[in-house]
Amino acid sequence: MARILVAEHAGACYGVERALDITRRTLDNADGTVCTLGPLIHNPLVVEELEARGARVVDAPEGVEPGATLVMRTHGVPPSVESRAREAGALVVDATCPYVKKVHAHAERLARAGYQVVVVGETGHPEVEGTVGHVLDALVIGSADEARSAAVGRRVGLVVQTTLARSVLHEVVDVLLDRCEELCVVDTICKATRDRQLAARELAGHVDVMVVVGGRNSANTTHLFQICEDECPRTFYVESASELRREWFCKASVVGVTAGASTPAAHIESVVGEIDSLCDACEP
Ligand code: SF4
Structure with a gap:
């Protein structure tokens, strides 16, 4: 039975949790349409969840109808974009990470x-x-x-x-x-990034297989993957538990897991649970 270790610092950071919280509260309380300017965070599964709750992703501030609420995401925007949103009649909610x-x-x-x-x-x-x-x-x-x-x-x-x-x-x-x-x-x-990178490097150097969880469009998850791959050649990048393959874990004694700053804790838990079952299935 392989041991599964999660990096000391992994998954959703303060800025992402805060932006999700702001957006969910906005969806609960806003009268009209709620839009986000681009995907709120670089995690397709989270974006799908918000869309299911009524959030619409727009590419430009002019894409919202007057009176709609427009959430500015963690990454921030140039001041000109915020001005354009207000000129288009949007109510701006700023979820830019501090x-x-x-x-x-x-x-x-x-x-x-x-x-x-x-x-x-x-x-x-x-x-x-x-x-x-x-x-x-x-x-x-x-x-x-x-x-x-x-x-x-x-x-x-x-x-x-x-x-x-x-x-x-x-x-x-x-x-x-x-x-x-x-x-x-x-x-x-950001310290969250530094902590995740250091913890990922430390863990990847001591495991047989490393799994990195996060959106493929997430820059910080991609960096984590590169760091882990340098330390552990058997490093795999997944967006969700369904992408895991049993053969990755054959003969592995210790499996490490880390996740980018835009990956909610629930996604890490489901990946850990799935690795556990796949490793069980690998037992002779
Ligand atoms: S990783 Fe980005 S969003 Fe998260 S706390 Fe740091 S700066 Fe904010």
Whole structure:
């Protein structure tokens, strides 16, 4: 019988729990339609649950009818998007994670202090887009290679996508230190992300098989998967328990489980339960 260990820090973080709570309360109390601007979090199963309760996902603020409620998700949005929502007649409910709001505030402060603002993160990620929208002409750098070719000036101020892998920040900083005269780094990687990455690395180094649970469109879950795969070659990425395969666990004595910051506790529990039954079925 394999032992199943869940990482010390795994699953839904403060910001996601808070956004879900805000959205569920809004759905309970709002008079008219409730929409979210994009999927509330990067977890298709949670988005389906909210849709079943009446939430509608819209791609742009203009997609809501006047008087409808529009929930801004954890990743945050540029100020211009919020203004467009109000102009479209929406009632705006802000579920942006307070830690993401801090990234916006740091970026604005760096810009006011005359730094060229660089957001270290993935181009096109909604949180990065939201941060970029808070300052003029911010650059996005996602890797050491991009840092080598980016058009950086003499004084650069860095903020970081909250869910970025720490190793990427280190690589980018290493390159920029040689390219700028002054580099001001505000490490805005969220503690929830850091804790999950450290706990995942620690656990993955001591197990035979590692399972990472979360939406495939979730950046932080993808980073967890990469970290675990470095430590444990038998690492698998699933969105739900139904994707688990019995053959993954054959001859495994210890199975580790971790989950991204957008994965509710109930999903982790169902994955652990399913691994347990599959491991039982593997017994000779
Ligand atoms: S990972 Fe951190 S910054 Fe992102 S939503 Fe969760 S608590 Fe907020």
